[in-house]
Amino acid sequence: MKKITWVLILPLLLVMGACKTTDSKPSATNASTTSESKIHEVKELTVADAEKIEIGDAKETVYEALGQPLKEWRSDSDFVQQMLDNEKRKVDMKSTLKKSAEELDKEKNISTIAEENLTNENLILLQYTVNTEMNTQLSSLVWIDSKTDKVSLTTIRSFLNEDGTTPVVQLKETGSDKPSKGINTFNLGDTVIYTDELDGTTFDITVEDISKSRGNSYYKPEGAFFSVVSYTVVNSGDVSASFSPLNFSFYDETGAEIKQYEKRPTRAQTLAPGELYGFSVYYDIPTEEENYDFRLDDAIWKGSYVSELSY
Structure with missing residues (x-):
């Protein structure tokens, strides 16, 4: 029994008056823009690296610790809200289980974010890939409120592709070198x-x-x-x-x-x-x-x- 249904706009600097065309120095505006759009190093990360990021950390702290993310999702993407909804559901699912003080604090924080930040146009999501001790990969997600440039929530979950989709794997039939039918993998x-x-x-x-x-x-x-x-x-x-x-x-x-x-x-x-x-x-x-x-x-x-x- 089965059936699984399932323009980047560059700033234009207008120079007024006469100026030299050689040996010119970059303007303060250019220097500032370069600093803010810094491309960080892409790092090989472990689960332990991702777990060091805490709620309240500055955005720059995240970039310094974890490097350039696989992808930065903006608040107008359904993916940001979908991932946050998933976290809220997991907390609700555990509502009848024994919780530590840390788990209760996390639940309260997730509930607050779900109620307030889902409509926050400045909420962004950083997606990283981390490696486990068993040489498998997971995804680390870091939500940041760009109004404060601080971390609002973090989680580690099963692996996601750069476009936010789940990988589809091919499993081999027992005793055969031929792959079986495609297996639908889910997170x-x-x-x-x-x-x-x-x-x-x-x-x-x-x-x-x-x-x-x-x-x-x-x-x-x-x-x-x-x-x-x-x-x-x-x-x-x-x-x-x-x-x-x-x-x-x-x-x-x-x-x-x-x-x-x-x-x-x-x-x-x-x-x-x-x-x-x-x-x-x-x-x-x-x-x-x-x-x-x-x-x-x-x-x-x-x-x-x-x-x-x-x-």
Whole structure:
């Protein structure tokens, strides 16, 4: 069962009066413009480099630390608002989970930004590419309010191309050198439409977060850690229908399929038309590793862990 539907204007200097045409010095206006439009060095960055940037840092501090971004997005781009909406959804998804003081502060800050800065015409977004210890790539996003030239929000997420799109990968068939059909790759926060071919029921599914957890006093992983996958499902059809987490498959770094943690299973839910339900599914990962592979038919969420839950 499947079906994933899814002019630069240069300043003109008018020189009044007679002036020499040779041995002329650059004007103060030119010098200022050159300084403001400085092109910074493109750097090879790690996740640790990106994590040093904090809310309140000056824009120039970001450029000095991280160098020239892969792309600078202006506020009139839908991409800036889409990425901010994704961050807000992730916070809302975790609203019922135990939070540290730092997480509560971040939630409050994101809510404020979402309410106030989405209409801020000066809000810009810097997009960087960072490398993990496992030689995979992620994207670091830094929101800056150019009214203050200070950082409003930062996040690290799955990799994005320069145009803000998700890469499409080709996977090889088992035992064959030929690539299989194209796999549709998605980022955390993206929404896909899933259709059950048996009865035609459709669901809007948004994978919000995939994080590590060491468990708590009630539940401890038998392996190295839990991989906790949080996602929302909306019944977008016109009749009540059941959705099961068993529709998904989870694989570890070795390619081995990991089943749900038996002592904390997440069961199927029957949803009325338009009803939303949030799932948090636990997978017991046997060895310490950095990457995950989460699939729903020909849709795939593949990336590296960037956070660890405190419960």
